[in-house]
Amino acid sequence: MVCIGTWLPAAAQGFRNDTIADRTHRLQGVTVTEERRQKTVRSTTPYHLMERGDFERLGVTDVADALHRIPGITLRDYGGAGGMKTVSVRGFGARHTGVCYDGVMLSNCQSGEIDISRYSIDNVGALALTIGDHEDIFIPARQASTPATLSIETMRMPSEDPRAHLTAQMKVGSFGLASPFVRYEQSVTRNLAIAAEAEYTYAENDYPFTLRNVTLVTKERRTHSRMNEGHGELNMSWRPTATTTVGAKAYYYDNDRQLPGMVRLYTNLSGENLRERNAFGQLTVRTQLTGKWLLRGIAKYNWAESVYKDELYAGGVNDASYWQREAYTSAALLYVADERWAMDYSADYAFNNLNGSSWRTVVGRPYRHTLLQSATVRYRDGRLTMLGRLLYSLYLNDTKEGPSARNMRRLSPSVSLSYRLLPERELYVRASYKNIFRSPTFNESYYYHYGSTDLAPEVTDQVNVGMTMEEGRMTKDEGLSVRVTLDGYYNRVRDMIVSVPYNMFVWSCVNVGKVRILGADATMNLRWRPRGGHEVMVTGNYSYQRAQNRTNPESPNYNKQIAYMPEHSWGAGVNYENPWVNVSINGHGVTARWPNNDHYEGTMIKGYKEIGLTAYRSFAWGNHQIEGRVDVKNLLNEQYELVGHYPMPGRSWMVTVRYGM
DSSP states (O other): OEEEOOSSOGGGTTOOOOOTTTSOSOOSSOEEEOHHHHHHHHOSSOEEEEEHHHHHHTTOOSHHHHHTTSTTEEEEEOSSTTSOEEEEETTSOGGGEEEEETTEEOOOTTTOOOOGGGSOGGGEEEEEEEESOOSOOOSOGGGGSSSEEEEEEEOOOOSSOOSOEEEEEEEEETTTEEEEEEEEEEEEETTEEEEEEEEEEEEOOOOEEEEEETTEEEEEEOOSOOEEEEEEEEEEEEEEETTEEEEEEEEEEEEEEEEOOSOBTTBOOOOEEEEEEEEEEEEEEEEEOSSSEEEEEEEEEEEEEEEEEETTOTTSOEEEEEEEEEEEEEEEEEEEOSSSEEEEEEEEEEEEEEEESSTTTBSSOEEEEEEEEEEEEEEEETTEEEEEEEEEEEEEEEESSSOOOOOEEEEEEEEEEEEESSTTSEEEEEEEEEEEEEOOOHHHHHBTTTOOTTOOOEEEEEEEEEEEEEEEEEOSSOEEEEEEEEEEEEEEEEEEEEEEESSSSOEEEEEEEEEEEEEEEEEEEEEEEOTTTOEEEEEEEEEEEEEEEOSOTTSTTTTOBOTTOOSEEEEEEEEEEOSSOEEEEEEEEEOOBOSSTTOOTTOOBOOEEEEEEEEEEEEEETTEEEEEEEEEESTTOOOOEEETTEEOOOSEEEEEEEEEO
């Protein structure tokens, strides 16, 4: 059960978006609801939520590790703590997956992919994956512009407690890992709260792996893989009036790392280095204009730098550096007519530009104006919830010099519903349809000898039918509950952007691809709390994805599984909490995948399974809290790859000590 205090009228409850700005004001009254739990049960589309307590119970060590517990997700991991990690959902690809950080979408106009390794699990209060349109309609238009959205909420700040709260943590582990973390938070007044956090991670990443060359088998180590990564955040929440909240965030990220590259035979020499920096500031304002009208505004500026150098490049240092900028603003107006009807209009504007270190990196110094507008209606009457949305997208492209990509505009509809089958049982069925499109990234349009300014956008359709059942009841001392979800889906991608060779040295992006995805997701969560301070939690998830290349019926690749999409994937965990030492064992795995759409003989990436073990215990000492935790990852020491020729670490350990006051 979640306690949620809100200044909105009762009719508006359930429409609120739980961001840090919304949850840190002084409470005028407390309404005890089960809204967070109910959102996962009665949602009109698949919605998967993990909160802070789940991270500990399931032995989660980072954001990527948490996503293994959610069905339908495919991760690409380029090896170890320093490797880039991207997420795709139900075969759509990482560029179709939006990532929302404290209520504001993250962006990367260059590649379109968000590296989730940049965000610390120690500063996350909840992760939520929405596939389609969630029933919370009071959101920016950009948040509705992707087939799936991963929402990251940072840990909540205090609201009434005037004391300062400090959290200090240290992690040490295999392969030279050392990572201190500190967070400070305090309510300066009853209406003003601040929080600051910083994290630094150092790792050698020199883990061993086995290299096989026909009959020759050798033991190797990853070299030139060191990382130095740090990031910091400053958050503020202010409640100037009883009906207005203001939230602000300043964020900085810096990662200076060596790149070992893919594993090659006969040599492990590498001179590649990459430094990435990212800074952004965002401001959110939310106010109740009248009893039925609510207004939300967002403003954000984002700057990112990527500096790549190869010191072993023939003829000198190869420099490929990029700088991108974004100015973004959003306004959303919500009208709550009564307990049944609510309507939202949202309008977003963004300006992006990109430049590189030379004309051989990015052509033309491109820039883009983006206007997104969405109109949404939601109806809820007892057992029935229905939602309809129309999104208008306009992209105006240009360059400082040379040809530019085409302008694009489109109307995208979506509709979803949820129905409670029996009035006295938590058994819901749902169905949804969403049409959306993706504009080509700057790399796809302007990258030297690769991009094409003639590209059309990728268009996606997704259909989902599913059910959620929840039985049982949990109290503070005892209880038994079980929740089961099952979804089947059909997805289609038209005008898929793929790279084809023009000659031996020049490749180009063209619209020739079509993909059809048929799949099913299932989850199970069982919690049993007997008397005596014991609790057992069992979780499991399974995904089936048949993602077929449907581009050309005459092609030998027709109906073949697309690159990096496993047909089967699974995850499971068992947690036992007790008065002594809490223990969690978890695992996940996938079947074999192809690293290319051609299915060349001998290139298949084998499936894998990874088992982890976690033991943890908290101690109270007055107003102080001390927690110790030990994690063992890849307990069976299985060597595997998520991306071809990028071996993942074998067995490793990590010890965490956390102090809080």
